[in-house]
Amino acid sequence: MVVPVIDFSKLDGEERDKTLTQIANGCEEWGFFQLVNHGIPLELLERVKKVCSECFKVEREEMFKDSSPVQLLNKLVDRGEHGTKLEDVDWEDVFILQDDNQWPSNPPHFKETMKEYRAELKKLAEKIMEVMDENLGLEKGYIKRAFSGGVDEDGVELHHPFFGTKVSHYPPCPNPNMVNGLRAHTDAGGVILLFQDDKVGGLEILKDGRWIDVQPLPNAIVINTGDQIEVLSNGRYKSVWHRVLAKPDGNRRSIASFYNPSFNATIAPAPTLVAGETAETEEARIAYPKFLFGDYMTVYAQQKFLAKEPRFQAVGAR
Numbered sequence: 001m002v003v004p005v006i007d008f009s010k011l012d013g014e015e016r017d018k019t020l021t022q023i024a025n026g027c028e029e030w031g032f033f034q035l036v037n038h039g040i041p042l043e044l045l046e047r048v049k050k051v052c053s054e055c056f057k058v059e060r061e062e063m064f065k066d067s068s069p070v071q072l073l074n075k076l077v078d079r080g081e082h083g084t085k086l087e088d089v090d091w092e093d094v095f096i097l098q099d100d101n102q103w104p105s106n107p108p109h110f111k112e113t114m115k116e117y118r119a120e121l122k123k124l125a126e127k128i129m130e131v132m133d134e135n136l137g138l139e140k141g142y143i144k145r146a147f148s149g150g151v152d153e154d155g156v157e158l159h160h161p162f163f164g165t166k167v168s169h170y171p172p173c174p175n176p177n178m179v180n181g182l183r184a185h186t187d188a189g190g191v192i193l194l195f196q197d198d199k200v201g202g203l204e205i206l207k208d209g210r211w212i213d214v215q216p217l218p219n220a221i222v223i224n225t226g227d228q229i230e231v232l233s234n235g236r237y238k239s240v241w242h243r244v245l246a247k248p249d250g251n252r253r254s255i256a257s258f259y260n261p262s263f264n265a266t267i268a269p270a271p272t273l274v275a276g277e278t279a280e281t282e283e284a285r286i287a288y289p290k291f292l293f294g295d296y297m298t299v300y301a302q303q304k305f306l307a308k309e310p311r312f313q314a315v316g317a318r
């Protein structure tokens with residue numbers, strides 16, 4: 001079983017319907033799929049790989065050696081506890097890029113390259129959301145408007161969706177059985193676009209009760225849907241558990257961009273999708289509560305590595 005690989009360029013040609021169906025299948029059956037020919041220039045992707053790897057080398061590698069996962073693992077090994085697994089840390093170096101936070105200034109081209117990359121990825125996310133609108137039978141732009149907290153009488157979005165980019169490295173781990181690269185979770189937000197390492201694997205998704213690889217595919221963009229798409233789609237598109245294994249060899253790079261609702265946006269199942277359900281009572285047709293995304297994130301911050309259902313319950317009861 002392999003995660004579906006979809007040629008996104010075919011959306012603009014004769015094979016549009018087939019491609020829409022492939023994406024619908026990716027969303028409904030997998031929650032993860034890989035896009036090739038996605039329109040992001042390969043030359044830009046090459047520069048992104050280069051500046052992120054250099055940034056890790058010059059600014060972060062030394063720091064990682066003193067980080068808490070390294071210290072905690074060393075302690076366990078020193079005590080000879082090779083059968084124990086660390087359950088509350090990840091073997092990962094991370095920093096987040098948003099429009100208004102501080103970015104690394106080393107190497108010199110880092111900022112301009114990543115700015116260009118983020119602009120491209122944001123456009124791609126919006127295209128994918130429109131495909132989801134179409135596949136779900138929603139009005140064009142529905143998901144984006146929902147993530148913006150709606151529009152005013154002139155059609156101007158009330159808020160900005162959140163768009164963040166998480167640059168991660170998973171350095172080689174001397175005891176990969178004793179710690180996760182990143183513990184299993186579902187993503188909180190909307191649409192996630194991941195540019196993962198060409199060679200070093202480790203990302204797995206839970207499919208029909210089994211963990212399977214998201215196979216490294218050079219220059220592909222891996223797409224997955226988070227908890228908010230599950231809610232908006234009233235459960236048609238489920239957010240899927242995934243994790244990253246620590247590996248003994250190779251430093252895995254991954255760059256995940258998150259297109260999420262504004263914290264001020266109210267998220268609820270799309271009424272037309274609720275109306276399409278066959279259950280007798282409205283209560284049974286509506287599978288999820290209505291809530292403010294900011295409130296969801298407060299709950300998520302405490303429960304990221306736990307099941308999502310109690311999060312929906314908690315935020316619905318607020």
Ligand SMILES: O=C(O)CCC(=O)C(=O)O
Pocket residue numbers: 166168182187194196203242244254255256
């Ligand atoms: O690094 C990866 O491949 C996955 C990262 C991830 O799942 C996350 O940041 O939520």
Ligand SMILES: [Fe+2]
Pocket residue numbers: 185186187242
């Ligand atoms: Fe994730």
